[in-house]
Amino acid sequence: MSVYVDYAATTPFDKKILEEVVDNAENFGNPSSIHRIGKNAKADLQNYRRKIAECINAKPNEIILTSGATEANNLAIKGIAKGHANPHFITTDIEHASVRNTYQDLSEEYDVTFLSAKENGQIDAEELKNSLKDNTVLVSVMMVNNETGSMQPVFEIAEVLKAHGALFHVDAVQGFGHMDVDVENLGADLLTLSGHKIYGPKGIGLLYLKEGIKLSAQITGGSHELSRRAGTENIMWIQAFSLAMEKAKAHRSKRTIKEMQMKERFINELIEKKIPFEVNGDVNNQTSHIVNVYFDWTEAEFLLTALDMAGIFVSAGSACNAGTVQPSHVIRSMYDDEERALKSIRFSFSHLMAEEDITEIAAQLEIIYNRLNKREMI
Secondary structure (H helix, E strand, O other), X not given: OOEEOEOOOOOOOOHHHHHHHHHOOOXXXXXXXXXXXXHHHHHHHHHHHHHHHHHOOOOHHHXXXXXXXXXXXXXXXHHHHOOOOOOEEEEEOOOOHXXXXXXXXXXXXXXXXXXXXXXXXXXXXXXXXXXXXXXXXXXXXXXXXOOOOEEOOHHHHHHHHHHHOOEEXXXXXXXXXXXXXXXXXXXXOEEEEEHHXXXXXXXXXXXXXXXXXXXXXXXXXXXXXXXXXXXXXXHHHHHHHHHHHHXXXXXXXXXXXXXXXXXXXXXXXXXXXXXXXXXXXXXXXEXXXXXXXXXXXXXXXXXXXXXXXXXXXXEOOOHHHOOOOOOOHHHHHHHOOHHHHHOEEEEEOOOOXXXXXXXXXXXXXXXXXXXXXXXXXX
């Protein structure tokens, strides 16, 4: 038996969505062509963009379609930075690599403030407020942390920034499909999403850009995407993205209930089997599908390998650090503890999972723990 429990890294492509997209593959035209086939493709593109916009309560002309959230985050940050002479930025040191590393690069030229997280996984909105400067132009804070599932105080931050005037950039990749993502309610000026986190394809995402905000293109060429992102649009994947977003929004309540049941069962089984563990962050302030667990009796690298051999597929942190097991920068920020960062594992659940899957995960963890205890390898 094998169990995939790494849905925060990526989700399987919904087969029904894939079938619908393939059935529509005959509409292959370039939306920029002026003949009938091109115009038909453009009409499809406009229709999909409208549906995508509706899913987050945005306007169609506020949606910039990209190759994914990494490009969208880069476009948001660098696109705003390019339009200012002496800008100051604020972000956190628990962001996804596409935000964190982008700001680290910019810090060589610009003033960037990195905020740390508390042990509950959240940043302090008051600390953020005190970090604002007259020249602060952009604040980037993720909605839900991709490693711990901790929900950030985005509504409180939005109110602070509204009074100040700085723009608010929200990475909502791990939020959409698990929480309500409404750009108006959030108070977001820029917001990013990814298709492959919501049972859509890899290679498609978006940047929401509030109407009226100036943004410099980072990929130049033609006038695609309102001249914000050049390149012929991937109509098939955009259709799949719109379908995945509609489905995720329509079934959000049902899915999150199932995810929470899986998560609670997992924690309860660890307790019942007397496997020593601690949840990183505050489980009461986390999204339904992610839990990050500290096992002080083994190294994450060993545990990942042992679980993989047992057919359990999990991650030590962000999938963007693939091929390496490094101390989680998120756990280090929360606890200032290198050892804890090296002994923590992320489990991320799905509505597709069954109770038997959770039982199998806990059973394999129990076997590994007992073997280590017996051999005195802890």
